Amino acid sequence: MLATLSPFATLTPSQIPVGRGLPALTSHAISVSLPLWADNIAYEEGELVGKMETGYPRFFIHLSIQKLAANCLAKFGQAGEDAMLFPTPRIAAEARDFLAAQNPPIPSRIVERVICPGANSLKSASAGTGIDCIELQVLFFGKEHFPYAKAFWQHTGDGISSRMADRALAFLGELPAGPGAPNPAPAPAASSSNGSASHIAPQPQRGGYSRNRHYARKCVPGAAPAPTEPARTDSPAEDDGADVSTYVEERYGRNLPLFNAPLAKTALKRRIAGGVLPQDKEFGVSSEAEVKRGVTDDDVYLYPGGMSAIWHAHHLARVARQRSGTKEGKSVCFGFPYTDTLKILQKWGPGCTFYGNGDAADLDAFEAALDAQDKSEPILAVFSEFPSNPLLRCADLKRLRQLADKHGFLIVIDETIGNFINVDVVPYADIIVSSLTKIFSGDSNVMGGSLILNPAQKSYEALKAVQKEQYEDAYYAEDAVYMERNSRDYRSRIKRVNDNAYDVTGYLYSRSLADTTSPADGKVIKRIYYPRYETTELYEACQNTPALGKGGFGGLFSVTFTSLAASRAFYDTLKCAKGPSLGTSFTLASPYTLLAHYGELDWAAEFGVESGLVRISVGQEEVPTLKEWFHESVAAAEAAGRAEAAAKGHA
Incomplete structure (x- = not known):
């Protein structure tokens, strides 16, 4: 019944607006919708900044984390500084050392902040968890050095979790950031009534750090309150959504308390x-x-x-x-x-x-x-x-x-x-x-x-x-x-994607130039990259037997085309969800090389990773649905190929 309330209920996955989370209406979505080839280029060129509500967490810092960082800047920051949040002193020290190792060294400093529930906390912030506080390590550095701090965040994947940021904001009496919630903005300096404590160690040159152990008791970096997807609401006064979500999760056994x-x-x-x-x-x-x-x-x-x-x-x-x-x-x-x-x-x-x-x-x-x-x-x-x-x-x-x-x-x-x-x-x-x-x-x-x-x-x-x-x-x-x-149903999902990907790649291979059993006329697919067709003997040497499902080759494959026009037509027509990541329960496509190597396309091509490559992670959809999607996208790619050939013939 709730699904009928979704503004995306009548859309195909590929029609989810650019910049929205995948899955839609998910507070902590891992992927983001980039439904057209041009959207991916615009993303890489920095033209979608105002449209991006989320993104892959190592590349796009979640809005709740941005909001919490702004709060830390307002309370402890100095003029010209930016901040990045980490869960433990050791990780923060690694980030500090990474900045200090640049040429020239980048100075930074670390503040340890402990946030506990207080009088202003949202009522669902810590109910029934047994956890008193959240401990943050805040790394401060000059704003001009943000790309270096972001590189550490991206490469290591050791920044704080968006759920941790949501909970810290709730302790501070603030809603999560995101669709329907206030935009990240510096919060006023918190008083002792909001349960916030902090320790600013003397900072030697280049960001020295010492830790106060007084707050170690019951301040658990890896701890959080009841598992909820906090409800996004247009009314900042409403915070009951988390309570309802918590009840549903725990009452019906979807999550452990x-x-x-x-x-x-x-x-x-x-x-x-x-x-x-x-x-x-x-x-x-x-x-x-x-x-x-x-x-x-x-x-x-x-x-x-x-x-x-x-x-x-x-x-x-x-x-x-x-x-x-x-x-x-x-x-x-x-x-x-x-x-x-x-x-x-x-x-x-x-x-x-x-x-x-x-x-x-x-x-x-x-x-x-x-x-x-x-x-x-x-x-x-x-x-x-x-x-x-x-x-x-x-x-x-x-x-x-x-x-x-x-x-x-x-x-x-x-x-x-x-x-x-x-x-x-x-x-x-x-x-x-x-x-x-x-x-x-x-x-x-x-x-x-x-x-x-x-x-x-x-x-x-x-x-x-x-x-x-x-x-x-x-x-x-x-x-x-x-x-x-x-992950409880991990094995059954593996079997389903093994089967689905086997069927999809079989069809695409039959429409590729690699399949010499059918005429090459009109074909625009050059190659299917999949263990079924690539280094198969080496894959099978390590394959568990008997294979789970058809072939047992997994759910990920890549496709290359005879031209960029065919790649674009295939991608733009495909009705599955489109964005970064893989292994999702829904089929997910991406112009992988554009997103991963936009600034080094020629270098990637030296190793066979073409700029027009489309990577597809097959999901759990019914086979007829998948067949319809890929038949239409191949037809569009082949039509683009014919149009391109005709244009060259008239030139």
Whole structure:
């Protein structure tokens, strides 16, 4: 019944207005609607600033976080400063050090702010949670240096959660920011009545920091009140929506109550550990014998997002190598990766060697370099995606493992796209990272990431020792509760997208130039990038058997076309949702190269990542619906191809 009230109820997914969240009417939507090819270019050119209500959280700072940062600036900021919010002192210190490492060094300072409920708090702010306060680390820096602070936010994924910002605002007596709520604006200085406390440490040059431990008691960085999607309302006086939402969530069992957030995190870790065990019979449940043979929940670590897990995997490898007494060494990025993975390896530590094709020739070159290298210049770790994003190609993990054992480096595998239900990369990895934000969640309304240490590798004890000392749980409790709920049907959703993507790619392949069994006349699709058609033997070497559903190749694929006109027509006509991210329960398309590499299109093209590439994450829709969408979009692309050919013929 509520769905009929939605202003988007009569729209196809592709008609959701530009800049609105995907899913629509979701306070913490992970994606954002960019329905036309031109919208993506306008976004990259900075022309949609006034239209963007949300965006992917590492690239677009949520409006509630902006509003809370403005409040912190009003209370503690100095003239000419901007601010960025982090959940723990260690993360804030890493951000400070990142700014200080720039050339020239960028000065900054950290303020620790503890926000507790007070007389002005919204009545739903902390009911029934047992949590008194929220602790923030506020990094202040010159406004002109915002792009550098934003780079840290984007690359590491360690900024505060939008749900944490909503709750802090509620403690301060303010509504969340977003559609129907007041725009972010500096709030008046808070008095003691609003429950806010702060500690400003003496700041030496370049942003020194010391922490006051007095407020550690019951001020939980990863804690939040009852899991709700705070209602957006045009009436600032109304704050009952959160109470109603909380009641619905808890009464009908969709979410655990927030005071059970530690149980939600334990369930997540066990679910992940159970998934990576090939012998597992029930998702998330492992027998005693299986636990003794493989990964346990004690080897699984949760992070605020997938990129956070990758950043911390790199940091973990660096610290473990440093403590071994040997030179740290460069990392290797093997295969064309998601953009921020490469940026992490380049910007932290001694640097990175990039083998962008990730094929047999690159592996030969890497092996030759290893054999020829000076022993005083070791390799720290190889980072590789399985399969890669966006070309869905797989590295030869068996051969990489042999080289790692011979030369003493680590292997870090990002299996987000393959996912551990479809593939088993445990035998080859020292560390496995994954973005839980994607298909593990599916609902596109919460961020999360995981890091797994492999107890079967020689590196395990050294890595485990560092994790025991340095790991901190910065995964916000309310996000963990949502992630636990979303992931309960993970396995069944994997089967559905395996089946759907198999059918869709089969049709698209039949309309591509790669299919030589039918005439090429009129075809404008050049290639389908999907493990079914790309490096299939390498994928199948790590595939769990029997495959779940048709093929077991996952739900993500990419398509290239004979011209940009055909790419645009295909994308603009496609009736699915369109925006960044992947693994959503709804089909989601993106002109990936434009969004990920707009400023380096020629460089990306050197590795086969064409500017006209369209990446598609297949969802849970019914097959007839998917067939209709893709038939229409292919017809439009082919029509554009004919029009372009006719125009050239008349020229």
